[in-house]
Amino acid sequence: MGMTMTQKILAAHAGLDKVCAGQLIEADLDLVLGNDITSPVAIHEMDKMKVDGVFHKDKIALVLDHFVPNKDIKSAEHCKCVREFACKHEITNYFDVGEMGIEHALLPEKGLTVAGDVIIGADSHTCTYGALGAFSTGVGSTDMAAGMATGKAWFKVPSAIKINIVGKPQKWVSGKDVILHLIGMIGVDGALYKSLEFVGDGIKNLSMDDRFTIANMAIEAGAKNGIFPVDAIAEDYMKEHSKRPYQIFEADADACYDAEYTIDLSTLKSTVSFPHLPENTHTIDEVGDIKIDQVVIGSCTNGRLEDLKIAAEILKGRKVKKGLRVIVIPATQKIYLDAMEAGYIRTFIEAGAVVSTPTCGPCLGGYMGILAAGERCVSTTNRNFVGRMGHVDSEIYLASPAVAAASAITGKISGPDEL
Helix, strand or coil: CECCHHHHHHHHHHCCCCCCCCCEEEEECCEEEEECCCHHHHHHHHHHHCCCCCCCCCCEEEECCCCCCCCCHHHHHHHHHHHHHHHHCCCCEEECCCCCECHHHHHHHCCCCCCCCEEEECCHHHHHHHHHCCEEEECCHHHHHHHHHHCEEEEECCEEEEEEEECCCCCCCCHHHHHHHHHHHHCCCCCCCEEEEEECHHHHHCCHHHHHHHHHHHHHHCCCEEECCCCHHHHHHHHHHCCCCCCCCCCCCCECCCEEEEEEHHHCCCEEECCCCCCCEEEHHHCCCCECCEEEECHHHHCCHHHHHHHHHHHCCCCCCCCCEEEECCCEHHHHHHHHHCCHHHHHHHHCCEECCCCCHHHHCCCCCCECCCCEEEECCCCCCCCCCECCCCEEEECCHHHHHHHHHHCECCCHHHC
16 A cells, blocks of 8 residues: 555655554654744743753744734743743744744745655644645644754654645635635544645646645644645745755555545635634625624735735725724735735725734734624634634634625625625
């Protein structure tokens, strides 16, 4: 029996010719990631280990992004802890205010993640880098500490689900619609501790930004990771952003999959995830009349340049509905600058939106858009759990940038074709 793409990467990093689902392995790490919330816990665990330094100062990335610029004293103390650790150990890839961005958009942009890597991060959406053909997954802060100290991590080799992508999407349908549709199909535990492996001719019709979005939300189906094959589009991205060598792994023809699903992009509609789970999905024509109070366009899921371009195209020459709050958050400083040069930032402000510095902010109920009781938000973020963005009696509707922007104009959940 052959190996899946994920299994081949793990085998190579464990120094083994072959691995199989369920096998426990120890693998070498190419990158260990932490942020301002999870890193302090890992740093304190490393202190308990009494280890002498980190395994490799170039293979650790510390990104201050969740509550940055600091929203309160506690977040300031967390950032101080990480800042002092980064200075003490001369961490090469340390990103603070002015340089920071939302971690899962920043690291590929900086060329720190490439095909064939094994990456762990103390953040569940670390699975984003599977878009480039890497094995990347979220871990706890204790595992992050062990990774920073030793450069290794234990894994149970996951089995896999094959997702065949075919067809070409219609206008306004994006990667967010693909992944919400998939989660709606299989549920939030439909891929529990499995690898979601995307294949098919339709992948060529998905941009890198689409793929990052899809891989980012693999965890919302319970997956250990999501991964795409490395094609010319992915190679062009890596060559543009990274100087690191990369390695392409391909699944064997006789690789074993627990299940297979097909998604036809040509028939896909804009999709919205209702409260309070990502699996509670409805197509835009099934939504009905749902008035909203806030729109958030940003996050590690949908804060990239293509996302802002789509939103700006819809908002240009139009106004945000009176009484509605619209918050736009470019995912990195470079994206912010590129959006500024393209005129998107002006479009947002003239429409009546506000534009924030790069931050996770409202996605996890941090700041920059907390909801009060009874308020509803259309958000391009990745989770809509109870209380995720504020009060437990608030509601979050997950959607694409196109739906979020259209909804900002109408004041209710709407598709761009309704304008």
